[in-house]
Amino acid sequence: MIDAEVQQPKMKLNIASFLKYLFTCLLLFSLQITEAQKTKVIKDGVLRRTYNYADTLQLDFYSIPKDTISLKPTVILVHGGGFTAGQRNGGDEAGLSRYLAKQGFNVASIDYRLSRKGKSFGCDCATSIKMDTYIEAVADLSKAINYLTKSTSIFKVDSSKIFLIGSSAGAETVLNFQFMRYDYRFKNLPYPDANIIGAVSLSGAVLDENYINYRNKIPLLFFHGVKDSIVPYNTNSHRSCSTTDTGYIVLNGPKAIAERLRDLNGDFRIFYNENGGHEWASLGYEFPEQISQFLEEVLNGVANMKDFENVTSPIESRE
Structure with a gap:
């Protein structure tokens, strides 16, 4: 016993x-x-690692090997492609990611659901389907930021200093993420507990500029062609659809956003090309110095700007 x-x-x-x-x-x-789940590649002194952040969706994370800084400002890059194509690791995306990583930023170039792959996203695509596509992309961006900011020991992401950069459909995703979350269709998405301090839009637009307010305004940098017939420079329909088309939906480009920010005493810089079209979704990648300068100005608290500047394609200037 x-x-x-x-x-x-x-x-x-x-x-x-x-x-x-x-x-x-x-x-x-x-x-x-x-x-x-990560693949390591080092090029130009920059380490790229690939991770699955949700289901089959991946992100490429760019950083400087053996960087001793504990937490760093981080850029999330969202590629374009009209929600039918595009890739996180294309030449433009990888080039800008490496450039910004060498300037001292963490960079994550992400996948998101290409819901319209093999299908139309034009004037024959129902407005309700377009709206669902926008919502899905914002949800995926939210998941990616959540994934990065909840694993600080791996990624060293400073969740109080997040930048967003997007091209075309990716720029629409970035702007809708920042400004549309109080719309009833977007408000229940898994938004991260992170602070977005600035964004760059290459040929992008927002669904409704009236949702921009004193609480969510941030400094914005735009590259856009004034004659863009796919994503408007001002306020117009997506892909120039007519009101009788099943895919009619109105978007608000950089000029409309700038007018709203001006009313709110917000900061913006628009590089526009008077005769340019939607090719500026790609040409914007040719201005890494201006993008990096904008990010640094925001970080240093000196992004006091309300500028419109006519620019020429650097590709044309080299011909």
């Missing part, structure tokens, strides 16, 4: 030890899964 009483606590201790061992094994296994 005495022996049984002595051995009972020892049995509890063994069970507790086993549970602790099991927990440790599970933790190490989960870390191995996280490690296994």
Whole structure:
């Protein structure tokens, strides 16, 4: 009887030890899964690692190897392609990502659902489907930011200093993410607990500029062609659809956004091309110095600007 009483606590201790061992094994296994999902590539002194952040969606994370800074300002890059195509690791996206990483930023170039792949996103695509597509892309961007900011030991992301950059459909995603979250169709998405301090739009627009207010205004940098017939420079229909088209939906480009920001004493800089079209969704990548300068001005609190500047394509100027 005495022996049984002595051995009972020892049995509890063994069970507790086993549970602790099991927990440790599970933790190490989960870390191995996280490690296994990344592919390492070093180019120009910049390390690129690839991760699955949600389902089959991936992101490429660019950073400087052996950087001793604990947390860094981070850029989230969202590619274009009309929600039918495009890739996070295209030449433009990878080039800008490496450039900004060398300037001291973390950069994450992300996938998002291409819901219209193999389908139309033009005037014959129903407005309700277009709206669902916009919402899905914003949800994916939200998941990517959540993934990055909840794993600070891996990514060293300063969640109080997040920048967004997008091209075409990616720029629409960025602007809708920042300004449309109080719209009833967007408000229940998994928004991250992170502070967006600035954004860059290459040929992008927002669904409704009236949702921009004193609380969510941030400094914005735009590159846009004035004659863009796909995503308007001012306020017009997407892809210039007529009011009788099933895919008619109104978008508000940089000029309309700038007017709204001016009313709110917000900061913006618009690089526009008088005769340019939607090709500026790609040509905007040719201005990495201006993009980097904008990010630095915002970080340093000196982004006091309300500028419109006519620019020429650097590709044309080299011909």
